[in-house]
Amino acid sequence: MTAKEDFIQQLRATFPGLQQKPLEDIVSENLISPFTVQLPASVLQQAQNIVSLLFSLREKGSYLEHYRSLIEEKGLRDPGNKSIMMSYDFHLDENQNLKLIEINTNAAFLVLGHQLYAMRGQPLPVADFSLAEVGDSIRTELRLQGKEPAKNLKIAITDDTPSQQRLYVEFLAYHELFKSFGWDSRILDYRELFQDFQPEFIYNRYTDFFLTEPSSAPLRQKFLNRDVCLSPNPYEYLLLADKQRLIDWVQPGFLESQGFTGDELSLLRQCLPLSYDLCPEQADEIWAQRKKLFFKPKNAFGSKQSYKGSSISRKAFDEILSEGTIAQEYIAAPEQSFETPEGPQNFKFDLRCYAYQGRLQLVIARLYQGQVTNLRTPYGGFATILFA
Numbered sequence: 219m220t221a222k223e224d225f226i227q228q229l230r231a232t233f234p235g236l237q238q239k240p241l242e243d244i245v246s247e248n249l250i251s252p253f254t255v256q257l258p259a260s261v262l263q264q265a266q267n268i269v270s271l272l273f274s275l276r277e278k279g280s281y282l283e284h285y286r287s288l289i290e291e292k293g294l295r296d297p298g299n300k301s302i303m304m305s306y307d308f309h310l311d312e313n314q315n316l317k318l319i320e321i322n323t324n325a326a327f328l329v330l331g332h333q334l335y336a337m338r339g340q341p342l343p344v345a346d347f348s349l350a351e352v353g354d355s356i357r358t359e360l361r362l363q364g365k366e367p368a369k370n371l372k373i374a375i376t377d378d379t380p381s382q383q384r385l386y387v388e389f390l391a392y393h394e395l396f397k398s399f400g401w402d403s404r405i406l407d408y409r410e411l412f413q414d415f416q417p418e419f420i421y422n423r424y425t426d427f428f429l430t431e432p433s434s435a436p437l438r439q440k441f442l443n444r445d446v447c448l449s450p451n452p453y454e455y456l457l458l459a460d461k462q463r464l465i466d467w468v469q470p471g472f473l474e475s476q477g478f479t480g481d482e483l484s485l486l487r488q489c490l491p492l493s494y495d496l497c498p499e500q501a502d503e504i505w506a507q508r509k510k511l512f513f514k515p516k517n518a519f520g521s522k523q524s525y526k527g528s529s530i531s532r533k534a535f536d537e538i539l540s541e542g543t544i545a546q547e548y549i550a551a552p553e554q555s556f557e558t559p560e561g562p563q564n565f566k567f568d569l570r571c572y573a574y575q576g577r578l579q580l581v582i583a584r585l586y587q588g589q590v591t592n593l594r595t596p597y598g599g600f601a602t603i604l605f606a
Contacts, residue, residue: 221250221251221252221599222245222247222249222250224250224337225245225249225250225333225334225337226241226242226245227337228333228334228336228337229241229330229333229387229391232333232336233390233391233394233395233398234394235393235394235397236390236391236394239390241387244386244387244390245387246384246593248593248594248595248596248597248598248599249593249599249600250334250599250600250601251565251583251585251597251598251599251600251601252597253554253556253565253585253597253601254338254340254601254602254603254604255554255567255583255585255601255602255603255604256554256603256604256606257310257314257603257604257605257606258314258605258606259605259606260314261310261314261316261569261605262343262578262581262605264315264316264485264489265306265308265316265569265571265578265581266578267485268306268316268318268485268486268489269306269571269573269576269577269578270576270577270578271478271482271485271486272306272321272458272486273458273573273575273576274576275467275473275476275478276454276457276458278476278477280475280476280477281457281476282296282457284476285456285457288456289453289456292428292452292456293442294428294442294452294453294456295442295453296453297363297441297442297444297447297448297451297453298362298363298364298444299359299360299362299363299447299448299449299451300359300362300449300454300574300575301323301449301450301451301454301455301458302352302355302356302359302421302449302450302574303325303328303352303355303421303450303572303574304321304322304323304325304450304454304458304459304572304573304574305321305322305325305328305570305571305572305573306318306321306322306570306571306573307319307320307321307322307568307569307570307571308489308568308569308571309549309550309551309552309568309569310552310569311549311552315488315489316489316569317489317490317491317549318464318489318490318491319491319546319549319568320459320461320464321458321459321463322459322570323427323450323451323454323455323458323459324422324423324424324425324427324450325570325572326385326388326423327385327388327570327582327600328352328572328579328580329349329352329388329391329392329395330385330387330388330391330600331570331572331580331582331600332347332348332349332580333391334582334600334601334602335580335602338602340602340604341604342580343578343580343581343603343605344578344579344580344581347579347580349395351574351579352395353395353396353399355574356371356373356419356421356449358574359419359447359449360418360419360447363444363447365418365447367419368418369400370400370401370402371399371401371402371418371419372401372402372415372416372417372418372419373396373401373402373403373404373417373418373419373420373421374403374404374405374406374411374415374417374419374420374421375389375392375393375396375403375404375405375406375420375421375423376405376406376407376408376411376420376421376422376423376424376437377389377407377408377423377424377425378407378408378424378425379407380405380406380407380423381405383423384593389405389423390405392421393405404417408424408426408433408434408437409433411436411437411440412436412440417446418446418447419446419447419449420437420446420447420448420449421449422448422449422450422451424437427452427455427459427460428452428455428456429441429452438452460516461493461514461516461544462516462544464490464491464493464544464546465493465494465495465544467486467490468490468491468492468493473486473487491546491547491549492546492547493544493545493546493547494544494545495543495544495545496513496538496539496543496544496545497539498539501535501536501539504545505532505535507527508527508528508530508535509527509528509548510527510547510548511527511545511546511547511548512524512525512526512527512545512546512547512548512549513525513527513530513535513538513543513544513545513546514543514544514546515538515541515542515543515544516542516543516544524589524590525538526548526589526590527545527548528548529589551566551567551568552566552567553565553566553567554567556597558596558597563587563597564587565585565586565587565595565597565598566585566586566587566588567583567584567585567586567601568583568584568591569581569582569583569603570582570583570584581603581605582600582601582602582603583600583601583602583603584598584599584600584601585597585598585599585600585601586598
């Protein structure tokens with residue numbers, strides 16, 4: 219069987235409710251890579267340390283005070299809870315040091331990644347992570363809001379037209395997982411959340427990160443009033459995942475002002491690439507340095523409108539000057555060679571490290587060829603990792 223067929227079989231074995239779903243039409247051909255990336259165990263320990271440090275930064279009173287005016291400007295307030303199923307996405311440099319590319323509050327593939335390891339019979343990077351922990355994280359989120367989780371919790375999985383999303387299969391898997399906990403689970407378009415169902419918890423995959431679109435107003439109001447526990451949410455996005463934070467964190471003295479010293483400070487400096495705003499006033503200077511940079515929009519996702527500096531045209535560069543773009547030190551993606559039916563091929567990869575609060579839960583690789591990560595490369599896609 220192909221990797222896709224094996225994966226579908228694994229999903230149906232774990233989630234019997236998927237037996238009658240047309241997964242063959244829903245799972246894309248290049249979603250699952252047949253390969254396993256091999257990395258030293260030190261990389262896994264680095265990932266845990268970085269995740270823990272960055273979450274500790276988010277928790278500091280001095281950090282929250284630093285962003286108090288921005289939080290007010292955005293019309294936000296602390297909802298109490300954090301965000302489930304986040305990811306920290308990394309490249310590896312030539313010295314096997316992790317370089318943070320971005321933090322993602324709407325990260326895909328945690329539950330599917332767990333199933334990919336199960337399908338391969340390979341050890342999980344974090345040995346004691348299980349799907350039950352997903353349920354525990356949700357209960358923790360509710361308790362952080364001062365709410366006691368009901369045994370028949372009303373939970374919604376939401377996005378913009380979920381059934382049309384590329385990873386709709388993951389929504390179906392979460393739906394089955396939540397039902398296995400005894401919860402009343404629904405998959406709903408964000409515009410239909412409160413019509414015939416009043417969820418107590420919403421697993422949010424909708425990418426209007428600050429809920430500023432007019433159509434997001436009902437959800438935003440429920441979130442601000444704590445009528446619902448929304449996770450991930452705009453508050454957590456602002457504190458960790460907004461790409462402006464990558465710029466802030468590398469400003470001279472910023473990390474020191476938050477109390478970091480010694481090995482912790484060294485590790486954070488090592489993993490954070492130089493990042494800054496793409497300003498029209500510095501256009502010619504940045505253009506001259508473009509081959510050392512990577513450009514991406516601050517509020518987009520999934521590599522949309524991202525450009526490698528060495529290949530961007532001057533026309534495209536001029537077009538993104540006024541579009542809220544971040545210029546980031548270019549960190550080449552690591553590569554590994556794998557034997558394919560057509561012969562040996564090199565694949566680039568990044569590492570997606572899933573976490574809840576400061577705990578690393580799972581690590582998965584995304585294999586690809588080309589300029590940016592994609593799910594279109596034959597034999598590419600999500601891949602397991604063997605840390606040894």
